[in-house]
Amino acid sequence: MTLMVPAVNVAALKDTTLLNMGIFALFVAVTMVIVFRASRNNKTAADYYAAGRSFTGSQNGTAIAGDYLSAASFLGITGAIAINGYDGFMYSIGFLVAWLVALLLVAELLRNTGKFTMADVLSFRLKQRPVRIAAAISTLAVCFFYLLAQMAGAGSLISLLLGISDWGGQALVIIVVGVLMIMYVLIGGMKGTTWVQIIKAMLLIAGAAVMTFWVLAIYGFNLSDLLGGAAETAKNPAVLNPGLQYGKSDTSKLDFMSLGLALVLGTAALPHVLMRFYTVPTAKDARKSVVWSIWLIGIFYLFTLVLGYGAAALVGADTIKSAPGGVNSAAPLLAFHLGGPLLLGFISAVAFATILAVVAGLTITAAASFAHDIYANVLAKGKADADTEVKVARRTVVVIGLLAIAGGIFANGQNVAFLVALAFAVAASANLPTILYSLFWRRFTTQGALWSMYGGLSAAIILIALSPVVSGAKTSMIPGANFAVFPLSNPGIVSIPLAFFLGWLGTVLDKRKEDVTKQAEMEVRSLTGVGAEKATNH
Amino acid sequence: MGHDAQETDAAAAVDFKEVQSTEQFKELRKRHRSFVFPMSIAFLLWYFAYVLLADYAVEFMSTKVWGNINIGLLLGLLQFVSTFAITGWYVSYSNRKLDPIASEIRHGIEGHEFDKHGNPVGGAAK
Incomplete structure (x- = not known):
């Protein structure tokens, strides 16, 4: 068996640091040039937030895939499958099936009703100020959780590449990532980040395809043999069966359900994904982009199955767990095993770019939400001119960048896919009920929206704070303390139904009726696309 | 109302309540909902099952079917297949049943308006 599985020498990684960094620096330089060129046409708010609505369906679909295939998908899922076997596969399936909610119920209707942000749609026929503020707060919260995950991924990856395992060194790495990201967003706006997403999505999918092909070739293109190899290296045939991670007790089984619920309902409520539907000229293009991204994402997740079991078979769970970067280092270690420092350098640069691009996408969403929803529409009461709004957005980018850096240093070391699943739970609880109700339920009122958004958001966040994620377990963020009174690590199974219930209750108890004319307008606009802002020509 | 840019567009003066009550619009809404609602329920049930x-x-789920490939893995891969299939089905349904009627209504509302750049508004290419 030792013959079949030559050990990956983690210490040897340090010798290739220069090469890794060289490939990475090249990528950054090339994308910076693209961002700079793309940004020369950023004139209006629609340019900055929605890239002038000038992207085609397939370009935007690739960018959506780039946004969605974050460090969680590549590093997190590969690691989860490598360590926990079948239970890690659940992430791939949940993350993919979730797109059907976005495709069937949300994408096109949203494109037809809004302009820049999620709040545009939610506040369309309800009272502007309170709903906008609530939507902006939940957007900021979801983006923050998502950013934590990406930053944790960056920390893992670089600590592996540079062999940095001390806290200060990893913190420095996270600061560098944060500063780079702020520069991308400040210079490029939505158009620049969209181009970065497109390039990165293609490189990521190509890199994963090469590795998948390689792993399959080692096993004679026989999936069964690969699975057998994984079971043999793990010395545990149960890696091929469900339940290795979540089958231990009734509580953990419930946790699995909760994760499944959060994954499938989260995607259609992620503000940075919703905002991508505005970068295309029509609803038909929004549909095309979702279809395109479903194909890219689906194929990529099939790759992760092979990569995860490949890492389990060729690298081994014990080596992965003890490497700097821990569970998130499965994919880079597999690359090192297959193609040595060169492939590792390429894959790491792609993974790093992935994090950078996703962080940029999240930051611009959060900045747009603050500048457009809170500043322009609430503080300035709709009287701010577009220039000031973009200026506020740019300043927000800097603030959010700094917050993300601080949070990332804190969340360092957690599995990235798991952290992203928390963001999904927060999004599904805070946003999805209100999105669906306001699109499909005529009677839905402002009170219902506010109860659902604030109720769902606070339930999700309070339950996470009181869960084993934060305290009471060896792997917690604060391992020393124990205030984990909520036993599940994902809050979805409680907070999502609660948010739907509160939306209903708030509406039926509301004595105020909403404007039926606005409801008619929203329904007609959402289904026909009448009056939706077209692409701007330059 | 915060929709400043939209209120200056071609659809600003439209009586949306009237459009909403037309048979044509009701038909569009019925076609849309009669597809997306049952389909959403179906794929969510299949996913939760x-x-x-x-x-x-x-x-x-651990029952081996062929070599090391078990029922769990096959059902998981079937989730991929069903997701791709529903996506394709929805696209063909919208192209055939939703888009024509939606653009008809849109043309009816927008009439022969032209946008800022002098292009016909809502001229969705077939």
């Missing part, structure tokens, strides 16, 4: 099986029927 899969999650429940993986969670509580471990032995069944």
Whole structure:
């Protein structure tokens, strides 16, 4: 068996640091040039937030895939499958099936009703100020959780590449990532980040395809043999069966359900994904982009199955767990095993770019939400001119960048896919009920929206704070303390139904009726696309 | 109302309540909902059935079918297949049943308006 599985020498990684960094620096330089060129046409708010609505369906679909295939998908899922076997596969399936909610119920209707942000749609026929503020707060919260995950991924990856395992060194790495990201967003706006997403999505999918092909070739293109190899290296045939991670007790089984619920309902409520539907000229293009991204994402997740079991078979769970970067280092270690420092350098640069691009996408969403929803529409009461709004957005980018850096240093070391699943739970609880109700339920009122958004958001966040994620377990963020009174690590199974219930209750108890004319307008606009802002020509 | 840019567009003066009450619009809404609602329920049920099986029927899911490939893996891969299939089905349904009627209504509302750049508004290419 030792013959079949030559050990990956983690210490040897340090010798290739220069090469890794060289490939990475090249990528950054090339994308910076693209961002700079793309940004020369950023004139209006629609340019900055929605890239002038000038992207085609397939370009935007690739960018959506780039946004969605974050460090969680590549590093997190590969690691989860490598360590926990079948239970890690659940992430791939949940993350993919979730797109059907976005495709069937949300994408096109949203494109037809809004302009820049999620709040545009939610506040369309309800009272502007309170709903906008609530939507902006939940957007900021979801983006923050998502950013934590990406930053944790960056920390893992670089600590592996540079062999940095001390806290200060990893913190420095996270600061560098944060500063780079702020520069991308400040210079490029939505158009620049969209181009970065497109390039990165293609490189990521190509890199994963090469590795998948390689792993399959080692096993004679026989999936069964690969699975057998994984079971043999793990010395545990149960890696091929469900339940290795979540089958231990009734509580953990419930946790699995909760994760499944959060994954499938989260995607259609992620503000940075919703905002991508505005970068295309029509609803038909929004549909095309979702279809395109479903194909890219689906194929990529099939790759992760092979990569995860490949890492389990060729690298081994014990080596992965003890490497700097821990569970998130499965994919880079597999690359090192297959193609040595060169492939590792390429894959790491792609993974790093992935994090950078996703962080940029999240930051611009959060900045747009603050500048457009809170500043322009609430503080300035709709009287701010577009220039000031973009200026506020740019300043927000800097603030959010700094917050993300601080949070990332804190969340360092957690599995990235798991952290992203928390963001999904927060999004599904805070946003999805209100999105669906306001699109499909005529009677839905402002009170219902506010109860659902604030109720769902606070339930999700309070339950996470009181869960084993934060305290009471060896792997917690604060391992020393124990205030984990909520036993599940994902809050979805409680907070999502609660948010739907509160939306209903708030509406039926509301004595105020909403404007039926606005409801008619929203329904007609959402289904026909009448009056939706077209692409701007330059 | 915050929709400043939209209120200056071609659809600003439209009586949306009237459009909403037309038979044509009702038909569009019916066609849309009669597809997306049952389909959403169906794929969510299928997904949760899969999650429940993986969670509580471990032995069944671990049954080997061929070599090391078990029922759990096959059902998981079937989730991919069904997702791709529903996506394709929805696209063909919208192209055939939703888009023509939606653009008809849109043209009816927008009439022969032109946008800022002098292009016909809502001229969705077939």
